[in-house]
Amino acid sequence: MNKLYSIALTAGLLGLLACNNSDGPTDTPTSGNINISVDETFRPIIESQVNTFEGIYTRADIDDTYKPEGQVVEDLLTDSTRVAILSRELTPEERAVFDKQKRIPRSTKIAIxxxxxxxxxxxxxxxxxxxxxxxxxxxxxxxxxxxxxxxxxxxxxxxxxxxxxxxxxxxxxxxxxxxxxxxxxxxxxxxxxxxxxxxxxxxxxxxxxxxxxxxxxxxxxxxxxxxxxxxxxxxxxxxxxxxxxxxxxxxxxxQQVYPLRRNLYIISTEGRSGLGTGFAAYVASDKGQRIILKSGLVPATMPVRVIGLGNQ
CATH class of the missing domain: 3.40.190.10 (Periplasmic binding protein-like II)
Incomplete structure (x- = not known):
């Protein structure tokens, strides 16, 4: 009996060690560590989103880097990041690259x-x-x-x-x-x-x-x-x-009367429900959209109030 218990215990410990040494992702929608690549044009608003998200979910660590748009797209295509924030959708040519890599990019509109x-x-x-x-x-x-x-x-x-x-x-x-x-x-x-x-x-x-x-x-x-x-x-x-x-x-x-408008997207290639997915869901949620509202952009899913830029 003692011998069988010893064998079972050893097998269990080996199993735990194998799990701990796994190279697979360990993050969840509200914890862990990821890097995201962001169009530097949107640094003020995304810094606010990241700081607020990390304040709510204290076990989450998002390494946000801000770059020109072309570099952000390159990071996404080369799998240097699996979450990117851009002011455009992916082109057919870029989607073809993901198709060859057997990766599926998911796009969420978060603001105008x-x-x-x-x-x-x-x-x-x-x-x-x-x-x-x-x-x-x-x-x-x-x-x-x-x-x-x-x-x-x-x-x-x-x-x-x-x-x-x-x-x-x-x-x-x-x-x-x-x-x-x-x-x-x-x-x-x-x-x-x-x-x-x-x-x-x-x-x-x-x-x-x-x-x-x-x-x-x-x-x-x-x-x-x-x-x-x-x-x-x-x-x-x-x-x-x-x-x-x-x-x-x-x-x-x-109201679409200011002519120079564009949309803002979070694009994720995560194949699972990880921290990137959780962050995207937060930005698209009521709390995240309120941060966008306060910043002066137009939330994708909320009504807006009139705020002028106040030229003197």
């Missing part, structure tokens, strides 16, 4: 975002039409006088956060029909540097994600807003009044 345009405080040309933006980003309008003969400003300088960013891609896809960015554009390499450049250069126009300037409870966003003007955009070629121009206010994004 907008691309914001900012100019120097001394620039009075803070109302632009989509057609005028197309002229700027295609290089046809090279000076502010090309848009307004009475302007006292000089050559236009277009500033992006990164040449490979999602905002630069949005401009190429939506405003220039895949043309190269104009010669009078450059990358500031960070959103902070972009805003500082526009603040110091009266001929500049900056392109950035609206969540960098839309959270009125964020002292950093408020500080940025005090430095620049936010451009109002009209989809009409010949607006009859200023009422036909819209800034990227939350309500105007929701």
């Amino acid at each position: 975002d907008a691309v914001a345009l900012i100019v120097n405080k001394e620039n009075s040309d803070s109302l632009l039409t989509v057609e005028e933006l197309k002229r700027i980003f295609s290089g046809q309008a090279k000076t502010w006088k090309d848009l307004d003969e009475s302007s006292e400003l000089g050559d236009i300088t277009v500033v992006f956060d990164n040449n490979n960013s999602s905002t630069a891609r949005y401009v190429r896809d939506s405003l220039t029909t895949n043309q190269k960015l104009p010669e009078n554009s450059f990358a500031a390499e960070s959103h902070e540097a972009l805003i500082d450049y526009v603040t110091e250069n009266k001929n500049a126009i900056g392109v950035l994600g609206v969540n960098w300037i839309s959270d009125r409870d964020d002292t950093t966003a408020v500080g940025f807003m005090n430095k620049v003007r936010v451009v109002g955009v009209s989809e009409y070629a010949d607006p009859i009044s200023e009422d036909e121009y819209y800034q990227p206010y939350q309500a105007y994004i929701a």
Whole structure:
């Protein structure tokens, strides 16, 4: 009897050791460790989501890294991460890569975002039409006088956060029909540097994600807003009044009258219910959507309140 008990105990211990030495994933929807790759355009809002999630689920550790859009997609394709946050869906070519790898990406829409345009405080040309933006980003309008003969400003300088960013891609896809960015554009390499450049250069126009300037409870966003003007955009070629121009206010994004809109997605390739799945479910839940609401973006599943950016 003692011999049989000893054999059973040894077998049980060996089984436990084998489980502990397993190379398989050990995370759950609310615990463990994962890395996620995030479009750096959305750093303020996703940092808030991660910090709140980890505050609620103290056994969860999410390593969030922020990169240009192209690098985020590369991380997902090479399985360097299994959770990515992007402002677009995967292309058919990218999905074909996952098909070959026998991986199934799942996409969850979490918000409606907008691309914001900012100019120097001394620039009075803070109302632009989509057609005028197309002229700027295609290089046809090279000076502010090309848009307004009475302007006292000089050559236009277009500033992006990164040449490979999602905002630069949005401009190429939506405003220039895949043309190269104009010669009078450059990358500031960070959103902070972009805003500082526009603040110091009266001929500049900056392109950035609206969540960098839309959270009125964020002292950093408020500080940025005090430095620049936010451009109002009209989809009409010949607006009859200023009422036909819209800034990227939350309500105007929701009502689809601000023209430069895009969606925000969490894309997961987890083949199981792990921490990435749990985080995606949290962001899409009531609590996560309230964080998006507060940030100035439009939640995917909640009504919005009117919050202006308050240009002075």
